[in-house]
Amino acid sequence: MKLNTLAIGLAAAFATMVSAQAAFAAPNEVVIGDIDDLSGTYADVAGAGAVEVMKMAIADFGGTVLGRKIVTLVADHQNKPDIGASKFREWADQNGLNLLLGGSNTGVNIAMAKVAAAKKVPLIVIGAGGASLTNEDCTAYTVHYVYDTTALANGTATTIVQNGGKTWFYLTADYAFGTQLQNAASKVVEANGGKTVGAVRVPLAASDFSSFLLQAQGSGAQVLGLANAGEDLNNSLKAANEFGITKKMKPAALLAFITNIDSLGLQTAQGLYLTTGWYWDLNADTRAFAKRYFEKMKKEPTMDHAGYYSATMTYLKAVKAVGTTDSDKVMAELKKMKINDMFAKGGYIRADGVMIHDMYVMQVKSPQESKYPWDYYKVLKVMSGEEAFGPITGACPLAPK
């Protein structure tokens, strides 16, 4: 049939898209890889900017470590776990990969963590949020660097409940990430004396959110918990604003990046509560990094971009300290050292792999409060890493309770 021709054509097209820049393994090189969503819905959160900062960090480090040249590999996982895992395996087997930086998408990173354990190559997860990466899916080679669903819920939900937002209605993306986010938040809400009034499971990439928002409004809840991300978050906030719902309910984004706020504009996003691992306008150090980034990318960096820079530096410092790229020795050093740079102050990597560092509870400014471009957040609260990421749960065998 002719449909077969179509299928073969499509398969061939996909195959060519998967192929990435390859390099040959050389013993006198240190190889750092980045597997991320470079073309899909999360491409602006990390994406090309993350590749840029990774190279920036390597250049700042001097381009070499232990007398070996530092080279990079980059691939697009297209939000498909199998592509991420097989690319990681290929690099580990054929290109002498020493470190992998994991970009957005929890599902892809869980698949890659399994490869990290099998190939004994460190994986520093930057862009993904799922806390399971350091719980049931943890490995001895995984580090979770920037944020996780636990910290997001602890930050945003605790702050809102303590400020009187007791009753919550959730708009939840109908897949694993959305339900994990909602569960994490509702646990925190209930622990602080709040209550879940209702939730609606919204199919991923719905074209219109107004129906669901009217249901949220009908529930009479004080807080609109948005357990979704990316474009879905943007479109639900836009509609909530249009229907005047944000005037009656406090909107709480359980995962928002500064790119979301930039897309929406302050007029629509104002008043939104969110938690972030980093913000470009916190202090002189963050602003200095942001300035360098802006010159290259013409945008301010997200928390993921800062995380890519910091993680690359931290790894290279650890390699330098132990004098080898041996994964076990580097991992031991990583879990021993203190991380002090523009991303984290006094950060450290816990036995289960979580990088413990301050998290920031933010509220989006109104257009009147914003004084210059990208002046989007006011800091409501700085949470210590211990408070944000919570105690060790015991779900990871490496870190008993």
Add this chain to the structure above:
Amino acid sequence: MTEIFGIPVAVILGQLMLGLVNGSFYAMLSLGLAVIFGLMGIVNFAHGAFYALGAFAALLGLQKFGVNYWAALVLAPLAVGLLGIVVERLFLRRLYRLDPLYGLLMTFGLALVIEGMLHQFFGASGQSYPVPRALEGAINLGFMILPIYRAWVIVVSVAVCFTTWFVIERTRLGGTLRAATENAPLLQAFGVNVPLLVIATYGGGVALAALAGVLSAPVILVTSGMGSSLVIVVFAVVVIGGMGSILGSIVSGLALGVVEGFTKVIYPEASNVVVFVIMALVLIVRPAGLFGKE
């Protein structure tokens, strides 16, 4: 409060209204597809990409040239329609004598190219298009607060759909168009410029998609992928209405918007598949679609 099947009447009326708004977009998009398929036999997979182009044309016009919403409502469909004509002249006209699959592949590839370019130039995150000043605010209908802009969408859509239907089904020009699909060589022999008709048809269909794009820009975020998620649903709408049936695409567009709206209340998880379930049922009972001839 009065209830029907345990759902308050106010909620039912509210969802009916929102369903009509979404149905308006379905109707306008499926109308363009139906016109192009009915008169040219081309399955225009690039329709979603032209819809996105319409929205981006409005956005660019506003940001770079200060073209306001009202002007964009006219200019963006014109510009995208012209682009459609170029596409028709360069590519599609070579495919008329071939199997429809070639047209489908051609337009599918075109959609990938257009969306890839938008993604490259504008990034993945999307941008906001403000609601025009005159249509800001909301009206209280008693059972719900309806943003004025959404009411405007329904008005425009109904007007555009009716006009298109009237032109094709009730005017001499429409008669000529329909004659061209029945027997093009004969019509040509009567001295009618058939290729020109075809060009105008494709340009017009594409302009309809772009108009829907401009209309939707203030409602949802303008992103490169905004059309690709919609076009599949719209194809289902066209199949349900009957491939090529103008009236069928309008009625089923509006009706499916409403059905989808109710699904969002009764069983939200199924709201993105309900249209396809209906499509399957219609294909079993009436393979030519609800309004299809045969």
